[in-house]
Amino acid sequence: DAKTTQPTSMDCAEGRAANLPCNHSTISGNEYVYWYRQIHSQGPQYIIHGLKNNETNEMASLIITEDRKSSTLILPHATLRDTAVYYCIVRVAGTGNQFYFGTGTSLTVIP
Amino acid sequence: SQTIHQWPATLVQPVGSPLSLECTVEGTSNPNLYWYRQAAGRGLQLLFYSVGIGQISSEVPQNLSASRPQDRQFILSSKKLLLSDSGFYLCASATEYYGYTFGSGTRLTVV
Numbered sequence: 001d002a003k004t005t006q007p008t009s010m011d012c013a014e015g016r017a018a019n020l021p022c023n024h025s026t027i028s029g030n031e032y033v034y035w036y037r038q039i040h041s042q043g044p045q046y047i048i049h050g051l052k053n054n055e056t057n058e059m060a061s062l063i064i065t066e067d068r069k070s071s072t073l074i075l076p077h078a079t080l081r082d083t084a085v086y087y088c089i090v091r092v093a094g095t096g097n098q099f100y101f102g103t104g105t106s107l108t109v110i111p
Numbered sequence: 112s113q114t115i116h117q118w119p120a121t122l123v124q125p126v127g128s129p130l131s132l133e134c135t136v137e138g139t140s141n142p143n144l145y146w147y148r149q150a151a152g153r154g155l156q157l158l159f160y161s162v163g164i165g166q167i168s169s170e171v172p173q174n175l176s177a178s179r180p181q182d183r184q185f186i187l188s189s190k191k192l193l194l195s196d197s198g199f200y201l202c203a204s205a206t207e208y209y210g211y212t213f214g215s216g217t218r219l220t221v222v
Contacts, residue, residue, distance in 0.1 A: 034210050036210075036211075041199070041216070041218065042215060042216065043115075043201050043203075043213030043214050043215050043216050044155070044201075044211070044213050045213070046209040046210060046211070046212070049209075049210065087154075087155075089210075091210065098143075098145060098157055098160055098205075099157075099210060099211055100157065101147075101154045101155035101156075101157075102154050103153065103154040104154065
C-alpha cells in the first residue's frame with residue numbers, strides 16, 4: 001500500500017472549518033483513500049473514503065485532487081468533540097487487505 | 112453492521128505474568144481479524160491478522176502470540192509479559208465498505 005504524509009498537528013477554532021491535508025504521491029489506480037479518527041483511549045472510527053471523486057457524508061467531506069496525489073478532509077464546522085488524531089490511509093479495497101497506520105494529524109479544536 | 116467486543120478495558124499485570132485478551136465479532140461471518148498495538152503517543156502497529164479459523168499471520172516477531180479458535184473469536188496471548196508489552200491493544204474486523212471496524216481497546220500496563 002502507498003505511503004501517506006500528514007502534518008503532525010493542527011489547531012482549528014471552534015465553529016470554523018478544519019482542513020486536514022494528506023499527501024499520497026505514490027497512490028496506485030486501485031487504491032482508495034480512507035480517513036479515520038481516534039479520540040483518546042478509544043478505537044479508531046471510520047470517517048469517509050473515496051477513490052477519485054469528492055465525497056461527502058454527515059461527518060465530513062473528502063476532496064481528492066485530479067491526479068489523486070493528495071487529498072483534504074474537511075470538517076465543515078469543527079466542535080470540541082472533533083479533537084482527535086486523524087489518520088489518512090490509502091489501501092486497495094477488499095476485506096483481505098490490511099491497513100497500515102502512520103502517526104496521523106493531531107487536531108485540536110480551540111474554544 | 113459489525114460490532115467488535117473487547118475485554119477487559121484496562122489491565123495491570125506484573126512482569127513475567129501471562130496475558131490473554133479476547134475479541135469477539137458480531138454481525139458478520141468469516142471476517143478477517145486483526146490485532147494492533149499502540150504505544151503511548153505513537154501510531155498503530157499491526158501485530159497479527161487472521162483470514163480464518165486457525166490461520167494466523169504475524170507482522171512482527173515479539174513476545175506475543177495470537178489464536179483464532181472460532182470464526183468470530185480472536186485471542187492475543189503471552190506466556191510471560193515484558194515491560195515493553197505495555198500499550199493500547201485494538202482488535203479490528205475488516206469490512207468491505209468501511210475498511211475496518213475497531214473494538215474499544217484494552218489498555219495494558221505491565222509493572
